[in-house]
Amino acid sequence: EMESKVSEGGLNVTLTIRLLMHGKEVGSIIGKKGETVKKMREESGARINISEGNCPERIVTITGPTDAIFKAFAMIAYKFEEDITNSMSNSTATSKPPVTLRLVVPASQCGSLIGKGGSKIKEIRESTGAQVQVAGDMLPNSTERAVTISGTPDAIIQCVKQICVVMLESPPKGATIPYRPKPASTPVIFAGGQAYAIQGQYAIPHPDQLTKLHQLAMQQTPFTPLGQTTPAFPVALCCCVQRGLEAITIFPCICPGLDASPPASTHELTIPNDLIGCIIGRQGTKINEIRQMSGAQIKIANATEGSSERQITITGTPANISLAQYLINARLTSEVTGMGAL
Numbered sequence: 001e002m003e004s005k006v007s008e009g010g011l012n013v014t015l016t017i018r019l020l021m022h023g024k025e026v027g028s029i030i031g032k033k034g035e036t037v038k039k040m041r042e043e044s045g046a047r048i049n050i051s052e053g054n055c056p057e058r059i060v061t062i063t064g065p066t067d068a069i070f071k072a073f074a075m076i077a078y079k080f081e082e083d084i085t086n087s088m089s090n091s092t093a094t095s096k097p098p099v100t101l102r103l104v105v106p107a108s109q110c111g112s113l114i115g116k117g118g119s120k121i122k123e124i125r126e127s128t129g130a131q132v133q134v135a136g137d138m139l140p141n142s143t144e145r146a147v148t149i150s151g152t153p154d155a156i157i158q159c160v161k162q163i164c165v166v167m168l169e170s171p172p173k174g175a176t177i178p179y180r181p182k183p184a185s186t187p188v189i190f191a192g193g194q195a196y197a198i199q200g201q202y203a204i205p206h207p208d209q210l211t212k213l214h215q216l217a218m219q220q221t222p223f224t225p226l227g228q229t230t231p232a233f234p235v236a237l238c239c240c241v242q243r244g245l246e247a248i249t250i251f252p253c254i255c256p257g258l259d260a261s262p263p264a265s266t267h268e269l270t271i272p273n274d275l276i277g278c279i280i281g282r283q284g285t286k287i288n289e290i291r292q293m294s295g296a297q298i299k300i301a302n303a304t305e306g307s308s309e310r311q312i313t314i315t316g317t318p319a320n321i322s323l324a325q326y327l328i329n330a331r332l333t334s335e336v337t338g339m340g341a342l
Helices: 002-008 025-031 030-043 067-091 107-114 116-128 154-167 209-218 273-280 282-294 318-336
Strands: 014-022 047-050 057-063 099-106 133-134 145-152 187-191 192-199 202-205 239-241 245-250 265-272 297-300 309-316
Touching: 014 025, 014 067, 014 154, 025 030, 025 057, 025 067, 030 047, 030 067, 030 239, 057 067, 067 099, 067 154, 099 107, 099 154, 107 116, 107 133, 107 145, 107 154, 116 133, 116 187, 116 297, 145 154, 209 309, 265 273, 265 318, 273 297, 273 309, 282 297, 282 318, 309 318
Parallel strands: none
Antiparallel strands: 014 057, 014 099, 047 057, 099 145, 133 145, 187 192, 187 245, 192 202, 239 245, 265 309, 297 309
């Protein structure tokens, strides 16, 4: 009924919907050499634009007639479900997590979406079976809010259709300041000639220009007195040498001296027994390499009877732990995808 209302009831107009995605999700949508997004554009007939920039978050804009938008949404939702299914085949998780999409909606339209006393959002949840949450706060430096939808791909598609109807019936009031994700000023670690950027719990290999930045940093006095930044730099750089690793943090950063290493913490991972070999390597070569590159202490627990998993304990600074996790994940990925040795 809702579908016919959207396409036949004079609502088949051109719409623009904005989605907020993490880097990994964007990578999945783009696909190898842009093949996935090209296919989505061709098959849906919608325009799909992905914001530029080296940001942890990106904006994906989908524009077109409502039916084209729904086709594009369906393809994105099914692609994310496929990603979840693939990741589950490599993990021990038994319950399948839902597909989650985040819409970016002008705050002035959120009231209509929620309805009086939450009546509209309740109706959408009940009729589609999707979970819908409207963020209480506006996204930084904008007048937009994130609306998170999660559920099965079919529930998400039905939910998006209903949200489109609400948005068409209640246009935004006043000017909308769109949300633009900011590049993250993440700490950067250099190990084995490669730059890694820390994002949350993981270290991501970083572009070459940071290596040049690092060389520039190393030519300067490595440590600046507390309360001062180095005037010779366009941005304040701090170079902390820790366990043979150079870490530079891009503005703002004041380095109080050699003793100021972040406090050590511990992180635990569980790895299936049949994959532990690819992390240890022949006579422990791979695990020693990971220890050396990350600067973290890594302990692998002995196999326990009746358990199909092994516990890995990583101890070090947050940056050390992130890099160790990235290197372990890279080993696992290369093993699972059959890429062989890294």
